[in-house]
Amino acid sequence: MTIKSICIYGAGALGGAIAVKLASRFGNDVTVSVVARGAHLEAIREGGLSLHEADADRPINVRITATDDPTTLPPQDLIITGLKGHQLGPAAEGMAALLKDGTRVVMVLNGIPWWYFHRDTQSGHAELQLDELDPGGKLWRLVGPERVIGCVALQGAEVVNPGEIRLSNVGRFVLGEPSGEMSADLETVAGLFARAGLNVSTTPRIRDEIWSKLTGNAAFNPISALTRALMTDIMADPALFDMVGKIMNEVRAVGSALGAKFSITIEERLQQSRHIGPVRTSMLQDLLAGKALEIVPLVGMVVALGRTANVPTPVSEVILALVTQLDKENQRSATR
Numbered sequence: 211m212t213i214k215s216i217c218i219y220g221a222g223a224l225g226g227a228i229a230v231k232l233a234s235r236f237g238n239d240v241t242v243s244v245v246a247r248g249a250h251l252e253a254i255r256e257g258g259l260s261l262h263e264a265d266a267d268r269p270i271n272v273r274i275t276a277t278d279d280p281t282t283l284p285p286q287d288l289i290i291t292g293l294k295g296h297q298l299g300p301a302a303e304g305m306a307a308l309l310k311d312g313t314r315v316v317m318v319l320n321g322i323p324w325w326y327f328h329r330d331t332q333s334g335h336a337e338l339q340l341d342e343l344d345p346g347g348k349l350w351r352l353v354g355p356e357r358v359i360g361c362v363a364l365q366g367a368e369v370v371n372p373g374e375i376r377l378s379n380v381g382r383f384v385l386g387e388p389s390g391e392m393s394a395d396l397e398t399v400a401g402l403f404a405r406a407g408l409n410v411s412t413t414p415r416i417r418d419e420i421w422s423k424l425t426g427n428a429a430f431n432p433i434s435a436l437t438r439a440l441m442t443d444i445m446a447d448p449a450l451f452d453m454v455g456k457i458m459n460e461v462r463a464v465g466s467a468l469g470a471k472f473s474i475t476i477e478e479r480l481q482q483s484r485h486i487g488p489v490r491t492s493m494l495q496d497l498l499a500g501k502a503l504e505i506v507p508l509v510g511m512v513v514a515l516g517r518t519a520n521v522p523t524p525v526s527e528v529i530l531a532l533v534t535q536l537d538k539e540n541q542r543s544a545t546r
């Protein structure tokens with residue numbers, strides 16, 4: 211594939227960070243645009259999009275084409291989504307308007323993605339569609355799992371003000387085809403990320419990366435939302451730390467039953483989490499902003515796929531019930 215046009219659909223914390231890096235590197239030769247909304251969109255239109263990197267003294271600011279109406283943009287060579295899992299379905303028509311023959315769609319996501327079982331050869335559930343993640347199969351039909359390149363982000367980020375994004379660490383991105391092929395498109399997209407100054411690697415086993423990342427998110431994200439604690443505070447509290455370990459074991463058991471391979475132990479995973487620092491998880495950020503929480507891909511799927519694979523997930527079930535109720539109450543008070 212040749213990439214001459216890129217649209218970042220959902221230019222929030224991570225999508226916005228990627229947009230700034232791509233636009234500041236390729237703005238003259240490649241069209242880079244963003245789909246955003248609300249006060250964030252207004253701020254991007256007025257003052258551009260700014261990125262504070264963890265290791266830089268000054269922010270990068272880019273002026274960039276920004277719209278909330280994707281039909282005003284031409285079809286794209288590459289779409290990169292920075293939407294939360296539950297925001298993808300409602301955006302399916304908008305994304306479809308940007309597709310042409312050969313368009314690839316990089317989906318930056320935490321948790322189990324809607325396309326998970328597409329061309330999966332490990333689980334025994336190839337091509338299973340997950341209605342909880344893709345209600346009515348809209349993404350499957352309108353975007354198509356064959357266009358997707360999976361992306362796991364080991365990068366903390368937050369929209370600190372409209373139009374302004376801050377990264378909490380020097381992170382990295384892992385890209386992989388659902389089929390496991392080390393395709394030419396995969397290498398082209400990874401090369402683009404690398405030339406834009408993003409740390410990136412490619413893998414033939416993207417599902418292993420998904421489960422490895424989910425081991426942390428299934429535990430830390432809902433616990434942080436329920437307690438409003440920073441990652442470091444959760445690690446420092448013996449009872450919460452114990453709960454994190456139990457959830458991590460459940461996630462690992464479900465992932466293993468579906469064919470995932472884990473390269474590190476739970477203890478090593480917990481050690482890695484210690485280095486993330488005093489960050490607010492993306493779920494806590496959403497809670498504090500009165501937004502809907504990304505529960506199904508991060509917690510609901512551990513429970514649901516546990517049932518599919520006959521693996522008990524008792525702690526995740528309790529956390530799921532609690533965080534679901536919290537989400538309802540939070541959104542009720544946000545709309546009052």
Ligand SMILES: NC(=O)C1=CN([C@@H]2O[C@H](COP(=O)(O)OP(=O)(O)OC[C@H]3O[C@@H](n4cnc5c(N)ncnc54)[C@H](OP(=O)(O)O)[C@@H]3O)[C@@H](O)[C@H]2O)C=CC1
Nearest residue numbers: 220222223224246247292294297319320363365366367492
């Ligand atoms: N933030 C982090 O530290 C990390 C996040 N991740 C994962 O990456 C993914 C993206 O997360 P993150 O970057 O935090 O997400 P954000 O919530 O920061 O960004 C999503 C953006 O998309 C916007 N949006 C939603 N729907 C539409 C739409 N239909 N049209 C236009 N704009 C829309 C949102 O607007 P609005 O605010 O109005 O909803 C928001 O600005 C998630 O799966 C997350 O779990 C992974 C690693 C770390």
Ligand SMILES: CC(C)(CO)C(=O)C(=O)O
Nearest residue numbers: 365366367489490491492
């Ligand atoms: C790793 C962590 C906790 C980084 O912020 C994350 O993935 C998230 O916030 O969703």
